[in-house]
Amino acid sequence: MTAPAPSRLSRLLAMVPYFLAHPGTSADEAAADLGVTPKEVMADLNQLWMCGLPGYTPGDLIDLDFSEESIQVTFSAGIDRPLRLTPTEASVLLVALRALIDMRGVLDPGAARRAIAKVERAVGSARDAGDPSGPMEAGESSHAGESAENVDVSASVAAVRDAVRGSHAVWIRYYSASRDAVSERIVDPVRIVAVDGNSYLEGWCRQSAGIRLFRLDRIDEARVLDEPAAVPDEPDPEATLALFNADPQLPTALITIDPSVAWVMDYYLIEPLDDVAATATDTPIRARMTYGSEDWLTRFVLGFGGRIRLMNAPGAAAEVTRRAAAALAAYDGPTG
Incomplete structure (x- = not known):
């Protein structure tokens, strides 16, 4: 397999030391x-x-004397010296690394923990024993209070990351929250992205014949296939990160949302029909919601205790009424 070309940032970082070592090249x-x-x-x-x-x-800027025939660095701006972090810079880096560990699948947690140990050692707060660049012992944590759940990476997430890294197709067993169902899919991975505190596999879903996003914590099982990933077209990052574009095959329902729970529109397939910013604070917001099954929609609406109401979907609306009445009737029984 041909090694991937270095990114431009990697080249820029390498160029100053290179030209300092090869003046006039x-x-x-x-x-x-x-x-x-x-x-x-x-x-x-x-x-x-x-x-x-x-x-x-x-x-303060890097200074160069260069033409196509000769290139020479006349001022490196310190880029040729090892990086020295201030305590404040080290703290910011440590917080960011620990946050990334908590977001499953974004990066290798073992590598992140080793980086944390190195930074801690550099600022004088690391453990005295062991080589921070080596592997950690089982159960060892880079900072006090880190739970085993955060340190652990499931086999399914590890398989997905291997598929992305190796550009191989991956078979997954996936729980779809909108459909409230588990399905098996073959996905040609593109990348892993982090959005709103969750990690997603972005890839071409062969079952849906389109680019889809799969939350890593909803992948029950994954297996790397012995075939290269084949994404038909280069995905548009803006289009795929217009996250949760509704599947046109899914049904929709018209709903009203109480302003006190307007945050729900950030987490579900809900498209507001009103100008939310211009809506009065006591006026319900009209919206269109995509859902997978009437049973899921019923449970969803019931969970908001009347603050979300169905304007159509009569089957689900009737079931919401029935279950709500049964729940209220339970309070009419004999008390303890």
Whole structure:
């Protein structure tokens, strides 16, 4: 398998030490060493010329003397020196790494914990024993109070991450909250994305014949297939992250939402029909909701105790009324 080309950021970070070690090298020679074209080298040099330390005045920016025949770094802005974090910077980095560990599937938690241990050691708060770059013992945590649930990564999430990394198709058994059902699918993975505190597998679902997002914590089982991923078209990030675009095959219902629970529109397949910002605080919001089954819709509406009401879907509305009446009747029985 051909190794993936380095990202532009990786190239930019490597270029200053490279040209410091090879002063006067040409764009052609640098391109051969860095695995890019001479045109890309010159474009990267023009980008580097505008990079530097905070303040970003001419005295803080990386300075270069370059042409296609000769390239030389005249001021590195410190990029050739090892990074030294201040305590505040280290704290921010540690908080971010621990948050990523809690978001299952976004990254390898073992690698994140090793990075945390290294940062803690660098700022003088790490454990004295052991090499932080080595593997941790079973049950060991990088900081006090981290639960085993956060440290653990299920086999299904690990399989999904392997499929994404290796660009292989993956078979999954998936629980769909909108349909309230479990289905088996074959997905050609694109990437893992984090949205609103949850991690999702984005990929081409062969069953639905379209790009879909699958919450990692709803994947009950996953198995990497011995076939390459085959996504028909390059997905549009804006389109796929217009998260939860409704499946046109799913039914919809008209509902009214009490403003006190308007937050529900951020978590379900709900499209407001009114201008929410312009709606009075005591006026119900009209919306259209996509759902998978009437039984799920019934339970959903009942869970909000009258603050969400059905304007159509007569079958589900009748069942909501029946179950609500039965629940109220239970209070009419003899008391203890």
